[in-house]
Amino acid sequence: MIVFNNIKKSYNKNTIIEKFNLTINNGEFVVFIGPSGCGKTTMLKMINKLITPTSGNIEIDGGDIANIDSVKLRRNIGYVIQQTGIFPHMTIKENIGIILKLTKTEENKIDEKVRELLTLVGLEPEKYMNRYPKELSGGQQQRVGVARALATDPDIILMDEPFSALDPITRNSLQEELFNLQQEVKKIIVFVTHDMDEAIKLADKICIMNKGEIYQYDTPENILRNPANEFVESFIGKDRIWNNPEYIKAKDVMIKNPITTNGRRNVLQSIEIMRNNKVDSLMVVDKQNLLKGIVTIKSIKAYINDNSNIEDIMEKNLITVDENSNIVDILKIMNNNNIGYVPVINSSCELKGLVTRSSLISVMSEKYIYEEERKE
């Protein structure tokens, strides 16, 4: 666990970080994001004591790092930077094994570890071990940088815009690999970027910074759904959530007051209710608003001359979704079952709303029309 306690950093009279309080739990992937110059790199470098706070302190697993020897501390902290920092005159193997060599690890152990790490970052050991950095592409060099950061099996990895110099395709695949790697190794990763897409893709938690202060620290989902203030909102982009439909929930797009009826109604009355409300289906609920069934105009017309109660003829095998299901899953359910609408219930089966293809489309198009208007 890393805890920042009330960090302040000034250069001469110029304060660049203030009241920085943050806790990072074990296994968490935390992304620092914010405009250029807001202090991201400064905060990252405080963790491995490349920069010392003016006041406040940082604890790792309960111990103040001010009291830990820098060299010892850094062995337990991998560090990956944009310009890889790999040494051009050393082979890939020598680059990855450098710290192990310094700590007098046996040669065959180093060899074994280097092979393991290269495999882990997606480079064939046989092919790459003995090459020099300039014989590798930018993406491959960055993989070597990651492998080297992992060499001493550190508990913490710091990454300062590691992928920002790469082309978008390489960047994407490295993001993907880093995400998968983290699922395996579950370290603390503190990752700096100014790219919100990257942050959303990778982070367990995002720390949005501006002018040396934390504006919001939360999961990507909570930040997208509830930006803490206008800065965050404009920083992430007002409609960013629409780029991440997995964060849009049934409750965001459903019709909130679907037309309901009681099961004791007969067919004629039910048809009348549909006609009055211009709908072609009714949700049948009991007194507690628990969803019991559905009738559609099509399905009950056959019974028009009976005096049946609709609870006897309604569809009881219902496909429903929870109010917290996301719209990607909902669309899949609708497509797989070939249905045009799906009732939304909460965990106690209470009817909360109805998602229909047209409610989805109208919510989406409102947003796009709004966007188009704003552009004009």
Ligand SMILES: Nc1ncnc2c1ncn2[C@@H]1O[C@H](COP(=O)(O)OP(=O)(O)O)[C@@H](O)[C@H]1O
């Ligand atoms: N050695 C230094 N002396 C004076 N100011 C510095 C020094 N290092 C960084 N700064 C200033 O601190 C601020 C934060 O820098 P930095 O942490 O590198 O920002 P970021 O990584 O978010 O782009 C910037 O305004 C920068 O100019």
Ligand SMILES: [Mg+2]
């Ligand atoms: Mg920086």
